[in-house]
Amino acid sequence: xxxxxxxxxxxxxxxxxxxxxxxxxxxxxxxxxxxxxxxxxxxxxxxxxxxxxxxxxxxxxxxxxxxxxxxxxxxxxxxxxxxxxxxxxxxxxxxxxxxxxxxxxxxxxxxxxxxxxxxxxxxxxxxxxxxxxxxxxxxxxxxxxxxxxxxxxxxxxxxxxxxxxxxxxxxxxxxxxxxxxxxxxxxxxxxxxxxxxxxxxxxxxxxxxxxxxxxxxxxxxxxxxxxxxxxxxxxxxxxxxxxxxxxxxxxxxxxxxxxxxxxxxxxxxxxxxxxxxxxxxxxxxxxxxxxxxxxxxxxxxxxxxxxxxxxxxxxxxxxxxxxxxxxxxxxxxxxxxxxxxxxxxxxxxxxxxxxxxxxxxxxxxxxxxxxxxxxxxxxxxxxxxxxxxxxxxxxxxxxxxxxxxxxxxxxxxxxxxxxxxxxxxxxxxxxxxxxxxxxxxxxxxxxxxxxxxxxxxxxxxxxxxxxxxxxxxxxxxxxxxxxxxxxxxxxxxxxxxxxxxxxxxxxxxxxxxxx
Numbered sequence: 243x244x245x246x247x248x249x250x251x252x253x254x255x256x257x258x259x260x261x262x263x264x265x266x267x268x269x270x271x272x273x274x275x276x277x278x279x280x281x282x283x284x285x286x287x288x289x290x291x292x293x294x295x296x297x298x299x300x301x302x303x304x305x306x307x308x309x310x311x312x313x314x315x316x317x318x319x320x321x322x323x324x325x326x327x328x329x330x331x332x333x334x335x336x337x338x339x340x341x342x343x344x345x346x347x348x349x350x351x352x353x354x355x356x357x358x359x360x361x362x363x364x365x366x367x368x369x370x371x372x373x374x375x376x377x378x379x380x381x382x383x384x385x386x387x388x389x390x391x392x393x394x395x396x397x398x399x400x401x402x403x404x405x406x407x408x409x410x411x412x413x414x415x416x417x418x419x420x421x422x423x424x425x426x427x428x429x430x431x432x433x434x435x436x437x438x439x440x441x442x443x444x445x446x447x448x449x450x451x452x453x454x455x456x457x458x459x460x461x462x463x464x465x466x467x468x469x470x471x472x473x474x475x476x477x478x479x480x481x482x483x484x485x486x487x488x489x490x491x492x493x494x495x496x497x498x499x500x501x502x503x504x505x506x507x508x509x510x511x512x513x514x515x516x517x518x519x520x521x522x523x524x525x526x527x528x529x530x531x532x533x534x535x536x537x538x539x540x541x542x543x544x545x546x547x548x549x550x551x552x553x554x555x556x557x558x559x560x561x562x563x564x565x566x567x568x569x570x571x572x573x574x575x576x577x578x579x580x581x582x583x584x585x586x587x588x589x590x591x592x593x594x595x596x597x598x599x600x601x602x603x604x605x606x607x608x609x610x611x612x613x614x615x616x617x618x619x620x621x622x623x624x625x626x627x628x629x630x631x632x633x634x635x636x637x638x639x640x641x642x643x644x645x646x647x648x649x650x651x652x653x654x655x656x657x658x659x660x661x662x663x664x665x666x667x668x669x670x671x672x673x674x675x676x677x678x679x680x681x682x683x684x685x686x687x688x689x690x691x692x693x694x695x696x697x698x699x700x701x702x703x704x705x706x707x708x709x710x711x712x713x714x715x716x717x718x719x720x721x722x723x724x725x726x727x728x729x730x731x732x733x734x735x736x737x738x739x740x741x742x743x744x745x746x747x748x749x750x751x752x753x754x755x756x757x
Contacts, residue, residue: 306359307322307323307324307359308322308323308362309321309322309323309329310322310323310362310365310370312367312370312388314367314390315334315390316333316334316390316391316392316520317331317332317333317334317392317519317520318331318332318334318340319331319332319388321370321386322350323359323360323361323362323372324350324353324356324358324359324360325350325353325354325355325356325357325358325360326353326354326360326372326374326382326384327349327350327351327352327353327354327356328344328349328350328351328352329344329349329350330342330344330349331343331344331519333392333470333519333520333521335521335657335658336657336658336659337658337667339423339658341421341422341423341470342421343420343421343470343472343519343520344421345417345418345419345420345421345495346419346421347419348417348418348419348497351415351416351417352396352414352415352416352517353415354382354384354398354412354413354414355374355376355382355410358374358376359374360372360373360374360382360384361373361374363383367388368387368388368389369385369386369387369388370385370386370388371383371384371385371386372384372385375403378407378408379402379403379404379407380400380401380402380403380407380409380410381400381401381402381403382398382399382400382401383397383398383399383401384396384397384398384399385397385398385399391520392518392519392520392521393516393517393518393530394516394517394518394519395514395515395516395517396414396514396515396516396517397512397513397514397515398412398414398512398513398514398515399510399511399512399513400412400504400510400511400512400513401509401510402509402510408506409504410504411501411502411503411504412501412502412503412504412513413486413499413500413501413502414474414499414500414513414515414517415497415498415499415500416465416472416474416497416498416499417434417465417472417488417495417496417497417498418488418489418490418494418495418496418497419431419434419465419494419495419496419497420434420465420466420467420470420471420472420495421470422467422468422469422470425670426467426468426469429468430467430468430495431493431494431495433467433468434465434466434467434495434496435449435450435465435466435467435496436449436450436463436464436465436487436489436496436497436498437449437450437463437464437465437466437537438450438455438460438462438463438464438485439460439461439462439464439533439536440459440460440461441458441459441460441461441479442459445533447533447536447537448460450463450485450487450496450498451487452487452488452489453487454484454485454486455484455485455486455487456483456484456485457476457479457480457482457483457484457485457500457501458479458480458482459479460479460485461475461479461532461533462474462475462476462532462534463485463498463500464498464518464534464537465496465497465498466522466537468522468539468652469521469522469652469654469657469669470520470521470522471518471519471520471521471522471527471534471537472517472518472519473517473518473534473537474498474500474515474516474517475515475516475517475518475532476500476513476514476515476516477514477515477516478514481502481511481513481514482500482501482502482513483501483502483503484500484501485498485499485500485501486498486499486500486501500515518530518534521654521657522537522538522652522654523654523655524538524551524653524654524655525555525655538652538653538654539648539652540645540648540649540652541644541645541647541648541649541652542644542648543641543642543644543645543648544645545645546641546642546645546646547645547646547648547649548649549645550571550575550645550646550649551649551653553571553574554567554568554571554649554653554655555567555655557570557571558655563659563660563661564655564656564659564661564668564729565659565660565661565662565665565668565729565732566661568650568668568729568732568733568736569732569736571646572733572736572737572740573736573740575642575646575737576737576740576741576744578642579642580744583741583744584744584748587744587745587748587749588748591748591749592625595625596621596622596625599621599625600618600621603617603618603621646733647730647733650727650729650730650733651727651730653669653729654669656668656669656727656729657669659729661728661732664684665685665728665732667728668727668728668729668732669727669729670727670728671683671685671686671724671725671726671727671728672684672685672728672731683724683725685723685728685731685732685735686720686723686724686726686731687720688735689719689720689723689731689734689735689738690716690717690719690720691716692735692738692739692742693715693716693719693720693738694713694716695742696738696741696742696745697713697715697716719734
């Protein structure tokens with residue numbers, strides 16, 4: 243492998259390494275319940291930003307804080323009548339584990355006037371109604387209309403009980419932060435985003451910073467991380483004044499609020515917001531026809547990532563196994579880029595062939611740089627060797643590799659998807675065996691050994707310095723891929739194996755042509 247190709251691979255490896263390891267960064271689950279129930283607790287048992295735990299209603303009677311638990315096969319949620327808010331919301335995954343989407347310490351979310359304790363008007367597995375009448379002269383009724391899927395509705399009715407009442411600001415918020423499972427906690431803060439999608443053309447997903455956004459121009463606003471999404475979709479975006487993303491600092495995740503000012507000229511107004519709480523499965527989100535699937539990050543080369551994902555889903559339909567689907571799509575990619583790979587391998591072989599001649603003229607014309615350069619160009623021309631011939635094909639393949647890499651890294655469909663033997667989750671590093679508290683990941687070791695064999699084939703006639711450096715590559719890649727999802731490592735192993743086979747035949751043909 244010539245120097246330029248080597249530098250390209252090293253720089254690409256470093257880029258991947260920096261991207262993955264320097265993105266920056268518990269999971270609480272409500273107890274399982276069999277049906278809808280309420281649990282009375284004392285007003286002082288849970289802390290809150292408000293200093294008032296029990297609010298006085300219009301009849302001057304105190305209302306105890308209560309919780310309402312809703313459980314079905316898709317999610318389990320805990321509501322509180324303090325702020326008519328959500329304490330926890332856990333979704334059930336394919337492997338049976340529950341993931342609480344309320345970030346630890348952020349509870350409760352979706353509260354209105356947190357210091358107010360609401361009366362629970364009614365509770366059922368598909369509908370919960372909270373009501374609060376303030377002594378200032380306004381009344382709020384919050385109705386959660388719950389579905390057994392991930393999409394629900396929140397209806398907020400605000401009424402004045404007498405004239406000349408100033409109604410406080412209405413807001414619907416989530417966060418700060420969005421929950422995830424244990425293996426994703428390290429990166430969760432850095433991957434949590436505040437997003438909004440435009441209502442009209444040009445349709446665009448915008449990553450929000452900390453500036454206020456005009457709510458009326460957006461179809462929905464959301465908080466997401468790698469695998470989960472909390473999205474608010476107003477039925478009338480003009481009901482809300484602004485979208486307010488918030489972030490304390492880089493060490494804290496984003497929070498998001500929809501805010502509305504109650505019109506002074508009205509005596510009552512209704513706000514209706516659909517909200518999605520669940521996984522970011524691209525195919526599933528697309529069924530809602532709300533462009534929520536745009537939150538799935540396919541990376542810089544997104545259009546290629548979407549193509550790769552479509553093909554992956556196709557092969558999964560054939561095999562019913564994402565591990566085999568990854569192997570099949572890797573083979574397809576290798577077939578598609580074979581002309582480029584072949585050109586790179588032939589160029590590498592040609593550069594090896596001219597190495598003795600290059601060394602000879604380097605010794606001969608070491609004191610004459612201009613003559614040395616001229617003779618080297620002449621040798622490359624006569625031997626049909628191009629110093630960039632091995633690098634440029636690799637450079638053209640980089641977008642495909644990067645798109646596939648990003649797609650596999652962010653595809654929710656791979657979560658809890660097993661392949662064979664000990665590989666039970668393609669979205670996580672494989673757990674082969676535990677030695678004390680140390681987990682041995684076998685796939686990266688297999689990958690490193692395969693890369694070592696490949697480098698041995700490649701550098702058989704390279705100069706000693708480059709040869710020593712090239713043997714560092716398998717160690718570097720093993721370290722880089724140690725905690726990578728097993729789906730990515732399977733892709734790389736398959737890619738390396740196919741490249742070794744191609745390399746073997748090219749080198750064999752080169753040996754025959756020289757004999």
